[in-house]
Structure formats: structure tokens, C-alpha cells
Amino acid sequence: MEGRKPDLIVGIDFGMTATGVSYANLSIGSETVKWIQKWPGRSQANENKVPTILVYPNHQSNPSSWGFLSETASEQNAADKDYKDWFKTFLDPVRLREKQVEDPVYSPRSVDEVEGWYEDYHRLLYRHIEFKLSTELAGAPWHSAHVEFIFSVPTTWSPQVVEKYRTIIERAGFAQCRSHTLSIGLTEAEAAAVHTSLEASGIFQERDILLVCDAGGGTTDLSVLGVSGTGTSSLSLEQLDVVFGATIGSAAIDYDFEAYARSRLEIAHLSAPLPLSPEEIAWEMMKSRDFQNTKCEHGGPDDAPVFSVPIPKLDLAYVSHTVGIEYGEMKFTREELQRLFDKQVQKLVGLIDSQLQTMQRKRPGQQVNHLILAGGLGHSPYVQDRLRARFVRGGGHPNAINIQVRVAPDPQLAVCKGLVGDRLRRLKDGKPVLKWRCCRASYGTICKEIYDKDNPMHIGRPTVKDSMNGKLYVTQSIAWFIKKGKPVSLDEPITHSFHRKMSPGDPRRAFPTSIVESHAEEQFLPHHMGAGDAHILCEIESDLSTADETKFKEKNRRFWSLGKHYFKVDYEVKVLIGPADVRFELWFNGQKLSKDQSIRVEWIAATPTELPAPPVVPDVSLTESVLSTQYSQELGVDESKGVRELGGSPSPRETPMTSTNPSTSVPTHESPVNSSTSAETLSQNPSSTASSSTKPSSTNTSSATDVQSAVSQALESAPGADAGASKGSSAGRQMRSQVEEAAEKVFERRGEGGK
Secondary structure, three states, rough: OOOOOOOOOOOOOOOOOOOEEEEEEEOOOOOOOEEEEOOOOOOOOOOOOEEOEEEEEEOOOOOEEEHHHOOOOOOOOOOOOOEEEHHHHHHHHHHHHHHHHHHHOOOOOOHHHHHHHHHHHHHHHHHHHHHHHHOOOOOOOOOOOOEEEEEEEEEOOOOHHHHHHHHHHHHHHOOOOEEEEEEEEHHHHHHHHHHHHHHHHHOOOOOOEEEEEOOOOOOOEEEEEEOOOOOOOOEEEOOOOOOOOEOOOOOHHHHHHHHHHHHHHHHHHHHOOOOOOOOHHHHHHHHHHHHHHHHHHHOOOOOOOOEEEEEOOOOOOEEEEEEEEEOOOOEEEEHHHHHHHHHHHHHOOOOOHHHHHHHHHOOOOOOOOOOOHHHHHOOOOHHHHHHHOOEEEHHHHOOOOOEEEEOOOOOHHHHHHHHHHHHHHHHHOOOOEEEEEEOOOEEEEEEEEEEOOHHHOHHOEEEEOOOOOEEEEEEEEEEEEEEOOOOOOOOEEEEEEEEEEEEOOOOOOEEEEEEEEOOOHHHHOOEOOOOOOEEEEEEEEEEEEOOOOHHOOOEEOOOOOOOOOOOEEEEEEEEEEOOOEEEEEEEEEEEEOOOEEEEEEEEEEOOOOOOOOOOOOOOOOOOOHHHHHHHHHHHHOOOOOOOOOOOOOOOOOEEEEEOOOOOOOOOOOOOOOOOOOOOOOOOOOOEEOOOOOOOOOOOOOOOOHHHHHHHHHHHHHHHOOOHHHOOEEEEEHHHHHHHHHHHHHHHHHHHOOOO
């Protein structure tokens, strides 16, 4: 499918209360972004979204209805059916546990149960998308057309939850056809920002800063972005600070209204019994179209001072003036509804205040120019008016003096339309709208380092002796390749060079590599496993079984060579940064060998938050721990990591040697990412033997022969050694001089004299 232009692009915003689907039908030559408006149960009306609702018959696993079909009286009121809604946030185990504590009776029993609801809903959604859009395709039937499905995700979801969501929608049928693809695209706040920048680019000026607030049904996401390229047809956005979210949304207003109505109904029920329990009546009143319409219109020009909500199955003769019941309805005032809104508005204002304060601390002197509102709650006239009043002339924030509160075009559809718009831009210009983002965590690989008795990080660490070169290594070290707080380009991969040693005839060609994650700030990153919060995120496998062995480099094949005969295999791992994931590709001799394996990544601002002063660590240099490290220092390579080898245990592992980030235009907002890693790597061999003690001895047993062998190896592995830098050439003389100087220092440190 790679390189083929899609026939159809579909963007899906799965929401807490409703789900939106937009699309662009490229098969007919159109790049217009449209959206599905005809849904089961509403075929005679246009509806921008379909309710995120399922109804199950009791003791059955297949739903009897979904969406608008679930809003009929027979489905809502049936005693033998179970109504499921507002379950989006419960895919997150943390949020589910919180709900189970708050409401142990009505909360889902397990994440597995929620996953089943997700899968059923998405399966029915997929069937309707196929039904509606298959007839619009030109040139190919649905099952052979190239269809791309792109999903948004909430900012509050962890990488594990995002990966779980991907698995569920795959099982539900998306991308079940060979010509269909599925991807997790932008976060909801990012997609809303992209949609606004594409649909209302004229309101922005070069270097403007946007604060996008996507306030939906269950969550609110904030994203701060810088604008560039306004003078061209390709306006671009760059992340300036953390994309984060909170549980603020319109569903909370519904919850509070239900609780308030129930409290009044209970009072009436004590004096004169109602036809249903107060709990049942309050729930139906909250779900009624009367209340939902009044909620959406609150704060608008037609907002009435008093409104009524029908009470189901209530006799018209029932009267309770105490709680405002007459003629089968309960009356509420505008002020009562306003109090429910104000609880969410206050939280929303606090979230925005916090973001502006953070921007003032990190970027003093820069002004936030626009506050963009999207989502269902952001569409509320009352919310818009309150935010305009609060942030007029900055609302006390010196960095938002002239901030303009704006509403995104099609605020309820901004997310799903932004997904499609971003994909169309990439197809047209080869670049996404959002060019730069920052990693919320640091990611690295487990490796091993040559043991240095003077390095305090090596004291007490497990060691292993390499049978090929006789050197002692400490294991379980970490080489970080993506660090928290560094901006990364979405257009170019970060390339890491690796090499490993293999014995001739060794049949093993597939070697696992552990990917490690840490949420610590850069200056506090753990040096090895077991320290700090470093933990295994996933495993990737570098499979060299298809590599041409004639391209391997033979070492120590001469009879006079002191070392063991082995093959040195040089290859590259490319790290591709996507909108919501990181992919790893294995390349050897200019060809891609491995299939992509993705991991989910959360993103954060490039500027770390202020932290307490780091602990004092003895200033012990690592630069002369081994000869090749000293040689690397002469070449200007980052020597602080020493000589490392991928894999911290006796199992074979690769080792990062060098890392490059292709030259790209780094945004002026942040510094470019520095992806340099260690200079030389010596692959761990499965025949390596563990030392007799996990705590290395400080006694020096190395001989001059060991140093001479290291000198020879440094010369062999040095850049240019294989390109004809002979002993008598200028390059060769300079190289040998550098290594000999390093040897002198090592001899002096070991008490063995000079040359």
C-alpha cells in the first residue's frame, strides 16, 4: 500500500456522548472534507454526530441497538434491557478504579467489560460507515478500494490505553480488508488546532501563539502551538508546551442535573408516591430531548428564565408545588442550570489560568494571541461568554493582554475534520500541519559498558566478560535515544548506527532489544535499570537473517592476530516519530530488513518544568576508561556515556554506536534535539562469562598486552580504518598518534609507565 494514493480518507472522533465521522472522497477527484449526517434512527434528519450508546438485552452479549436507535422509548425503558453510555473514559484502568470507588453499584465491573462495549460499538459504526460511503466510491468496490481510517485519542490516555484502543478497533473490523489501513492520528486537541488553522488561517499572523481548548463531553484538552508560514499556502504549527487534559466536560453537567432532579423527586416521593423510582425518573429526565436542547441553548438569545422537563409516566393531576411539579413536568430556573454550568466553567478557567501561568514562566515576554474553543462544551454560548468576560484584557495574565477568544469552525466536528485535513495536507505538500512535537518521556535501549573502576555508576553493578576481547563490562546500562523535553521533527527519522560481533557459523541472526521508558527530567535520567523510574516499555527485534553475510566485516582473520576471529556487522535502526507513536526500522547495507513495530508515545513541552537542584555527584571523568572512548573524545563524540554495548544481560544484544538526526529546520521556539549516543560499541557475545562477583574488584589486573590489543582494536574500528587510512598515510599517522597518546594516559593511570 506504500506510495499509493488513498481513494477515501475517514477521520473518526469517538466521543464520550457522541461520535463524529468525516471523510474526503479522493476517488472522485474531490478534496472537500465532508461528514456523515444520516444515521440509523435519524434517516429523515441531519445529525452531525451519532450518540455513543449501546443497549443490551439482559444476559446477552450482542447489543440490540446503538446510537439513535437506542434512544427510543422501547429501548430506554425496557426492564429486560441494559443501557450503556458514557463509557469512553473507563477504558483507562485508573479512571475506572476511581469510578468504582465513587459508584460501586453502577460502574463497569472490569476493563474487559468496557472493551466489549468498545468493540461492539465500533463494529456497528464500521458497518454504517461502509454502508454510507461505499456507494460514493468511484473506480473500485469497497473491499478493494484504498481506504484510510484515522482515529483521534484523548490527551489523558496513556500509551498502554492508546495501544489497547488500536487493538479493539482492529478487532471491530477497521482495516480488515487488505487494501484498508488504520492509524491513530492526532490527539483531540491537536486535531482541533489543525482544523482551525486550515479553516481560519486568515485570522493568524506569523509567530502567533494559539491556546486551543477542546472541551468535549468527558474531557477537556489544552494545546499551545506556534504559527509559522502564514505568508505561504502551507501554514504550519509547532508545539510549544504540554498537551494535557482534565476530566471537564458537558457530561458532568448531565450528571449534576440528574442528581439535582433526583433530590427533588425524592422529596415529592415521600409525600406522594411517583410511578417510578426517583432514580429512574431523574435518569430519563436527564436523557430527554427537552433537557438536552435547553442545555445546548443556555446562554443564547432564546434562553428562557424558566424551563420544564417532562416526568415520564406521571399523571397530569400530580402536583407538588414544593419541588415545582405540575401538569406532568418539573420546572427549573435559568439560575439553577447556570449553577451546574458554573462548576465546569470554574474548572475550565482554572485549567486555562494554569496554562497561561506556565507559559509566562517558560516564555516570559511572549504573548498568547488566541484562545480557540472547540468541542461540545466549547460550543456552548454560556461558556463562550464566560471565558470572554474572564479573559478580557488578559484576565490578569501579563502574557495574554490582547488575547482573542474565538470559536473553531464547526466546533463539534473540529476533531474529526482536523484528522482528515491534516492527512490531505500531507498528501498535497508532503508535510503535516503540525511539524514539531516534544516527547513526554525518554526512551532508550539496554546496553553494557566497559567497566571503569573509577566510575561511581559502576560500583556494585553486575559484570560480564566478553570472550572475544577479554574485556569486563557492566550490564543493564541505558543508552537514551529520545529524551524528554526535546523537540523532534515529524518529517525525518532519527538514525542510530549499531554494530555487533558474531562468531563465524553462528546461526543466530535475530536479536531482541529492550526499549526502556522514563518520565524523569533529562538531568535526572537513570543511568541503568533498577535506578529511578526506568522500566521496559516493549521489545523490538533486529532480524539479520536476510542480510548478505558477504557484506559482514571479518576481524582478526590473520594468523598473527591476537584476538578471536569474528564478524563485525554494521546496521542502522531508524526511529520514526509519528503523531502518536514511534516506529523502529532495521536497515542493513541500504535496505530495510525488519517490519515496523510501534510503541505509543506521550508528548510534552520541550522546556522542562522547574526542578529542585540535582544531587551532588563526585566529578569523576569517564573519558579515559578505555582507549576507544578517548579516541571518540578526540573526534568530538559524546564521551559521557563511555563505550557501550546494547544488551545488559548475557543474551545477545545490539549496541548503539552513533546517532544522527537529519538536518531539518528546527523551530526557533526550541533548541534542536541532540540525539548523539556513545561512539563505539562492542556487541555482547552469548559465550561471554559472568564475573565471579557482581561487585567488581578495584584491583587492576590488566596488562600492557591488553592495552596493546585495545590500541589495535581502536585503530581497526576508527572511522577511515577500512577506507585505506594506512599506517604511513597522513590520516593514519594522525590516527595512530591519537591512540598512542590515549595509551600513554591509560598506562599512567594503571601505573605501567609510558610508552
